[in-house]
Amino acid sequence: MTIQLYDLVGADPARPFSPHCWKARMALAHKGLKPEVLPVRFPEVASLEGGGGRTVPLVRDGDTVVQDSFAIAEYLDDRYPDRPMLFEGMSGRALTRFVESWMQRAVHPYLVSVAVLDIHDLQDREGQAWFRAKREALFGKSLEEVQSGRTPESAAAFARTLEPLRVTLKRQPFLGGETPRFADHIVFGGFQWARVATRYPVLPEAGDPIHEWFERCLDLYDALGRRTPAAA
Amino acid sequence: MTIQLYDLVGADPARPFSPHCWKARMALAHKGLKPEVLPVRFPEVASLEGGGGRTVPLVRDGDTVVQDSFAIAEYLDDRYPDRPMLFEGMSGRALTRFVESWMQRAVHPYLVSVAVLDIHDLQDREGQAWFRAKREALFGKSLEEVQSGRTPESAAAFARTLEPLRVTLKRQPFLGGETPRFADHIVFGGFQWARVATRYPVLPEAGDPIHEWFERCLDLYDALGRRTPAAA
CATH class of the missing domain: 1.20.1050.10 (Glutathione S-transferase Yfyf (Class Pi); Chain A, domain 2)
Structure with a gap:
């Protein structure tokens, strides 16, 4: 199943700008994973994936939802240890x-x-x-x-x-x-x-x-x- | 053979103060190595171990001389990989x-x-x-x-x-x-x-x-x- 990445954009969905989302985009690419990117705008972020004050980047991998760029990187290394490692x-x-x-x-x-x-x-x-x-x-x-x-x-x-x-x-x-x-x-x-x-x-x-x-x-x-x- | 560490001191040989020498002292202790500490004063440093503008910390381990705290730490991990590692x-x-x-x-x-x-x-x-x-x-x-x-x-x-x-x-x-x-x-x-x-x-x-x-x-x-x- 393709990993989904909620990625912050502004008026132009083709111009992601968030530093934290860029960390997650680069981390996914580092692992050789091609996510389905779901552009979201600031007002929509908090109510993503059930809400409760969500932040982006937010990743859904099957049944797993991971929030926060560092947590996403750790998750990717834990879940995909056979791919290039983000951390040693x-x-x-x-x-x-x-x-x-x-x-x-x-x-x-x-x-x-x-x-x-x-x-x-x-x-x-x-x-x-x-x-x-x-x-x-x-x-x-x-x-x-x-x-x-x-x-x-x-x-x-x-x-x-x-x-x-x-x-x-x-x-x-x-x-x-x-x-x-x-x-x-x-x-x-x-x-x-x-x-x-x-x-x-x-x-x-x-x-x-x-x-x-x-x-x-x-x-x-x-x-x-x-x-x-x-x-x- | 005991490792020797040239360690910078001032008037009191029991008060090593150099930040770089402290890095080396801690690195040696981290590896469980107890060096013979050779106190040196600023004016003596450049002519240590053959001279040529030496700096401290300076370590002699048998025939090997290593200068610079980071180089010493790398040397210790390379030479003693069976002891607690300074770097992963x-x-x-x-x-x-x-x-x-x-x-x-x-x-x-x-x-x-x-x-x-x-x-x-x-x-x-x-x-x-x-x-x-x-x-x-x-x-x-x-x-x-x-x-x-x-x-x-x-x-x-x-x-x-x-x-x-x-x-x-x-x-x-x-x-x-x-x-x-x-x-x-x-x-x-x-x-x-x-x-x-x-x-x-x-x-x-x-x-x-x-x-x-x-x-x-x-x-x-x-x-x-x-x-x-x-x-x-």
């Missing part, structure tokens, strides 16, 4: 949690601060209203105030934030070593989110090891990432 | 490089900015002169200027820098998962450096997951880390 051992999962935490705490806030209005604009009319209401409640300020990061100072600080990633990728082609692992998909998800949502430059320029790595990631799995065009 | 697979090594890069680029600069004068003061007279000359050349300013981080603003920024570590250790007892791996020893090395060198508070307070994790690390291997007293 339990310590691989544990170390990858640090990469996830670094992305969530050090990188994503900057991406939001430069792209939140563009992310808003990707949604259809109903989605825009939903997004603005939920995000403004979460941040306690207007989206226009949240998008405060488009300054040279913020860009310079972000370049410093990326130093650990840069140093690592100068040494090795992927965070996972010679080949990608789920840690790569986690970081890819964030940069792909920015690539699809905004023309504001987030990715370091050509020649930077992070740029070269991102290009390698875009090429993975028959160019799965590249097939969704960048914001134009 | 090649992707474990690759992911641990990210932790190393994060420590070096995001954490160590702050530690230097609050403790460099205390590190200077740990050295004997000759070591102090060496340290001041080398570090002032490296930083292009006086040690007094390098030690610019003892402000509430810097402490607050450092607390934010530690968020990815905090979030990870809230979820699991060690970076490596249920048991420590070399990634833990890398981060431990930095905080142990601060613990031994300075009374300036660097470690988050009791109740913080990082604090609890550090206490667990101090207890590892018959309390190897705890046996070197904190700065007083």
